[in-house]
Amino acid sequence: MTVTWEESGWEQVAPGVGRCRLPVWDCTSGLVVGPDAVLLIDSGSSLAEGARLRAEAQALTGRRVTHVALTHAHFDHVLGTAAFAGAEVFGAVGLDAALAGGREELRVSAVRHGLDTRAADAAVDALVVPRHAVSGEWTLDLGGGRQALLANVGPGHTPHDLAVLVPGDPEVVFCGDLVEESGEPQAGPDAVPSRWPAALDRLLALGGEDAAYVPGHGAVVDAAFVRAQREALAARFGVSP
Numbered sequence: 001m002t003v004t005w006e007e008s009g010w011e012q013v014a015p016g017v018g019r020c021r022l023p024v025w026d027c028t029s030g031l032v033v034g035p036d037a038v039l040l041i042d043s044g045s046s047l048a049e050g051a052r053l054r055a056e057a058q059a060l061t062g063r064r065v066t067h068v069a070l071t072h073a074h075f076d077h078v079l080g081t082a083a084f085a086g087a088e089v090f091g092a093v094g095l096d097a098a099l100a101g102g103r104e105e106l107r108v109s110a111v112r113h114g115l116d117t118r119a120a121d122a123a124v125d126a127l128v129v130p131r132h133a134v135s136g137e138w139t140l141d142l143g144g145g146r147q148a149l150l151a152n153v154g155p156g157h158t159p160h161d162l163a164v165l166v167p168g169d170p171e172v173v174f175c176g177d178l179v180e181e182s183g184e185p186q187a188g189p190d191a192v193p194s195r196w197p198a199a200l201d202r203l204l205a206l207g208g209e210d211a212a213y214v215p216g217h218g219a220v221v222d223a224a225f226v227r228a229q230r231e232a233l234a235a236r237f238g239v240s241p
Contacts, residue, residue, distance in 0.1 A: 050080020
């Protein structure tokens with residue numbers, strides 16, 4: 001027996017498309033449901049959080065998650081992936097190497113931000129890297145006419161930023177941390193500030209004026225918010241129009 005989005009604590013953004021705001025770091029995880037397949041966008045910050053997402057997705061859909069799209073390489077978005085055994089995992093080109101070569105950096109970052117050391121160790125030991133690399137765009141057919149377009153729109157927040165467009169009414173764009181609503185966008189040492197405004201231009205071209213834009217942290221926003229954040233980032237980093 002399945003539950004509703006509301007009963008599960010998830011927010012329905014469009015028919016068959018939902019998101020939840022995970023605790024502690026207010027990280028977004030998304031779900032796109034088709035008749036034949038279920039796509040999860042970002043897997044949480046630990047194996048326990050991934051297991052929670054797996055159970056909630058099962059309760060919502062009555063089926064297992066078949067595909068996982070990772071928007072970028074930060075711990076709060078990727079360390080739950082091992083909880084989704086058998087799922088096909090996607091990321092922007094280079095994300096696989098960044099994760100495989102950055103295990104210790106991931107562990108240190110997770111612990112520095114407050115994840116329990118044992119939980120961080122376990123998640124990094126079990127880390128799953130993407131099998132499928134998206135260089136431009138990749139359309140997933142989830143059955144019954146339901147599609148999800150994976151788009152390599154970076155670099156910006158990181159060198160390997162992936163967005164997910166779900167056509168429909170409204171269209172929904174999962175932005176990863178290219179867009180943040182609950183605080184100022186975070187530019188860490190792996191950010192590419194000079195390219196970030198252009199990445200937001202690509203997001204806006206992808207979704208258009210009427211899409212719902214789901215940020216990596218915070219409430220769902222509209223195109224005007226994304227455009228304003230693009231201008232603020234350009235001014236912050238001294239990027240010419």
